[in-house]
Amino acid sequence: MKLAKLSLAAIVVAGLASSSFAADTLADAFKNGTVNGELKAYYFQSDNGKSTEDIFTTGVMLGYKTASLYGLSLGVTFQGSSSPFADDGGKDRYKYTMYGPGASLSEAYIAYNIGKTTAMVGRMFLDTPLVASSSSRIIKDSFEGAAVINTDLPNTTLIAGYVQKGQDRTDYNDSIGKFQKKFATGSLSYGELPVNAEDGAYTLAAINKSVSGLTLTAAYAYANDIAQLAYAEALYEGKAGEIGYTLGGQFYYNKIDNALTNLANTLAVTPFADDSITSYALKAGLSFKGINGTVAYSQTSDDDVATGVVNGSSTDKGLHRSELVSGLGNGADLLYTDAVIASPGYTRDTKAYLIDLNYDVTAAANVGVRYVLADDNYLDAKYSYSSVYGSYKFESLKGFSLGAQYEHQGKDADGDDLWVKANYKF
Numbered sequence: 001m002k003l004a005k006l007s008l009a010a011i012v013v014a015g016l017a018s019s020s021f022a023a024d025t026l027a028d029a030f031k032n033g034t035v036n037g038e039l040k041a042y043y044f045q046s047d048n049g050k051s052t053e054d055i056f057t058t059g060v061m062l063g064y065k066t067a068s069l070y071g072l073s074l075g076v077t078f079q080g081s082s083s084p085f086a087d088d089g090g091k092d093r094y095k096y097t098m099y100g101p102g103a104s105l106s107e108a109y110i111a112y113n114i115g116k117t118t119a120m121v122g123r124m125f126l127d128t129p130l131v132a133s134s135s136s137r138i139i140k141d142s143f144e145g146a147a148v149i150n151t152d153l154p155n156t157t158l159i160a161g162y163v164q165k166g167q168d169r170t171d172y173n174d175s176i177g178k179f180q181k182k183f184a185t186g187s188l189s190y191g192e193l194p195v196n197a198e199d200g201a202y203t204l205a206a207i208n209k210s211v212s213g214l215t216l217t218a219a220y221a222y223a224n225d226i227a228q229l230a231y232a233e234a235l236y237e238g239k240a241g242e243i244g245y246t247l248g249g250q251f252y253y254n255k256i257d258n259a260l261t262n263l264a265n266t267l268a269v270t271p272f273a274d275d276s277i278t279s280y281a282l283k284a285g286l287s288f289k290g291i292n293g294t295v296a297y298s299q300t301s302d303d304d305v306a307t308g309v310v311n312g313s314s315t316d317k318g319l320h321r322s323e324l325v326s327g328l329g330n331g332a333d334l335l336y337t338d339a340v341i342a343s344p345g346y347t348r349d350t351k352a353y354l355i356d357l358n359y360d361v362t363a364a365a366n367v368g369v370r371y372v373l374a375d376d377n378y379l380d381a382k383y384s385y386s387s388v389y390g391s392y393k394f395e396s397l398k399g400f401s402l403g404a405q406y407e408h409q410g411k412d413a414d415g416d417d418l419w420v421k422a423n424y425k426f
Contacts, residue, residue, distance in 0.1 A: 023067040032067035039424040040138055044098055049414030055090040057083045057098050059138035063107065071114050077107035077125075081138045081176060091174070097137050100170030100177060106142040116151040123167075123179070128159055129219035129231045131203045132331030141330050142167040144179050145200065157207040164200035166329065183223070183328040199224040201328055213238045227325050228255040231334070246285035246294070250336065253278050254325050277301055277348060279324050281336040290360035292368075295353075296336035300324055302349035302378070323347050337372060339385035341407045341417050344374035351375045364393040373411075381412040399425040 023029035038061040045054040063077035080103035083090070091099045109122030123144045125133040133141050145163035168177040168184045182196055201223035208216045214236045221229040230253040237246050256275045281298035300323075324346040326332050337345040337352035345352035352375070358368025367390040374383040391403040401423050409415045 023069045026069060029066045029069040029073070034065050034067075035063070036065075037062040037426050039426075041422045042098070042138055043418075043420045044094065045416075045418040046093055047416040048093075051089065053089040053093040055083055055086050055094045055098050057081055057086075057094075057138045061140070068113065071112050073111045073113075075107055075109050075111065075124075076105065079104055079106045079139055079176070095170060095174070096172055097169055100139060100175055102176035104139075104167065104176050104178070106140065106167060117148065118150075119146070119148045121146045126161065126163070126329065127331060128161065128203055128205050129217060129233075129334065130205070130221040130229050130327035130332055131161060131163060131201065132327060132329045134329065134331035136330070137169050139169040139176060141169055141177065141184060142179075143329065155208060155210045159203070159205040159207075161203045162200060163203075163328070169330065184330050185325050185328060185332075197223045197328075203328075221328065223328060229253070229325060229327060231327070233334075242288060244287040246283070246287075248283045248336065249281070250334065251278070251280045252324055252326065252335075256325075277324050279335065279346065281345070283336040283354075292356075292358050292360070294356040296356075297354075298335055298337040298345045298352045300346060300348060300350045337374075339372040339407060340370050340387035340389050340405050341419065342372075342385050342409065344372065344376075344383050344385065347374075347376055347378060349376070349378040351377075358389075364395055366391050383413040384410040385413070386410065397424075401425075 023032050038059075040059040040061075041056070042059075043054065043056045045052065059079065059081040061077060061079050063075065065075040066073050082101050083094075083099050086094075086099055105123065107123050107125060109120045109124045111118060111120045113119075123142055124147065125140060126143050126147065127133060131143065133143070143163040144165040144167075145161060147159065147161035150158045163183075165179040165181055166183040167179045168182070170177050181198055181200070183201065201221055203219065203221040205217070205219035214234065217231070217233040217235075219229075219231040223229075231251070233248065233250040235246070235248040237244070239245070254277045256277075277300065279298060279300040281296060283294060283296035285292065285294040287293070326334065326343075326346060333343050333346075335343065335345045335352075337354040339354075344350065353373045354370065356368060356370040358366055360366050368388070370385075370387040370389070372385040372387075374385075376383065385407055387405065387407040389403070389405040391401060393401045403419075403421045403423075405417075405419045407417045409417075
C-alpha cells in the first residue's frame with residue numbers, strides 16, 4: 001500500500017541539508033554529488049480474446065543529485081527506452097504504455113531545504129495520493145511544477161504542490177512521452193487518453209502518525225476542466241504476539257467540472273452535466289511467519305450522469321463520465337480492490353471483492369495469488385481476475401531483481417496478461 005511521499009528525490013534532498021552531506025563550495029557540491037540508475041528489460045504479452053500481441057522493451061534511468069550548498073541542491077534524471085523486436089501488432093497494442101522509443105530529461109529540479117521544509121521546482125517524480133508517478137512500466141511518468149514538503153508538526157507530513165505539465169509514458173504514437181499540458185488519469189474509462197489541463201493542477205496532502213500503528217491520510221486536488229478530487233484513508237497496522245494484522249478504510253470523492261469538456265470534444269460527444277461520484281473501500285489483513293492474507297471490498301456510487309451523444313446519436317451506456325478519477329498520473333491508483341494488473345473497481349455502480357494470499361519464501365523471495373471479482377451493475381456484467389505473481393531479489397548481485405505476473409480475465413471479461421520484469425538498480 002502506497003503512503004503519500006513527495007518523491008524519493010525529496011527524501012534524499014531533505015537529507016542533504018545535514019552536515020554529513022553539505023558542501024562548502026559549488027565545486028564540492030558537484031564533486032560530492034550522488035549517481036543512481038536502473039537498467040530494465042520487460043516482456044509483456046496480452047490476449048484480449050481476439051488476438052495475442054507481445055512486446056519486449058528495454059530501458060535505462062540515470063540520475064544525479066548534487067550535495068547541498070547552503071540548503072540548495074540540483075537533481076536531474078534521464079530516461080530512455082527501446083523496443084527492438086516490436087511488430088506492428090505489438091506497437092499498436094502497447095502504444096499507450098510500453099512502445100515509446102527515445103530519451104527524455106524527466107527530472108530537472110532545484111531544491112531548497114531549510115529546517116524541516118523542502119521546496120522543489122522543475123521537473124520531478126511525485127508520489128502523493130492524488131498526483132503520482134508510476135514505475136510499473138519502462139518509462140516512469142513525471143511532472144513539471146513546484147512542490148513543498150514540511151514535517152514541523154509532530155508525526156505529521158504536509159505536502160503542497162502545483163503541476164503545470166505532465167510527461168506520460170509514451171506520446172501515444174511512436175515515441176517517448178513529452179511534457180505537455182495534459183495529464184494521464186490511470187482509472188479513466190475513456191481508454192488511455194490523457195485529459196487537458198491548461199491551467200495545471202493543485203494538490204494538498206497531510207499524513208499523520210500520532211497514534212502508534214495508525215496512519216491517517218487526507219488529500220485534495222483541483223484541475224480546471226477535469227475535476228475536484230478528494231481522498232481519505234485510515235490504516236492501522238498492529239501485532240498480537242507473532243500475528244500481524246492490518247485494518248484499513250479509504251474514501252474517494254470526485255466533483256466533475258464541466259464534465260471533462262475537453263475530452264468530450266475530442267471524442268465527438270456532447271459535454272455532460274456537472275457530476276459527482278464517490279467510492280469507498282475496506283480491507284483486513286493477517287500475517288504469520290511470512291504468510292500474508294488480505295480481503296478487501298469496494299463500492300463505487302451509482303452517480304446520476306447525463307446521457308452523452310456520440311456522432312449525433314443518444315447512447316444509454318456509451319462514453320459517459322462513468323468512472324471515478326483516482327488522481328492525476330499513472331501512479332494514483334490506490335483502491336484496495338485493484339487486481340494485480342487490472343483496476344476494475346472504479347467504474348460507476350460497481351462492487352469489487354478481493355482475496356490475496358502471498359508467502360515470503362525468504363527475505364528476498366515472495367510468491368502469491370490474488371482473485372478479484374467486480375460486479376458492474378451499470379453494465380449488468382461481472383468480471384473476474386485470477387492472478388499469480390512472484391518476485392526475487394538476488395543476494396549475490398545486489399540491486400538485481402526478477403518479477404513475473406500472470407492474470408486471467410474471466411466471466412464477462414476475456415483475456416490474459418503476462419508481465420515479466422528484470423531490474424538492476426545501482
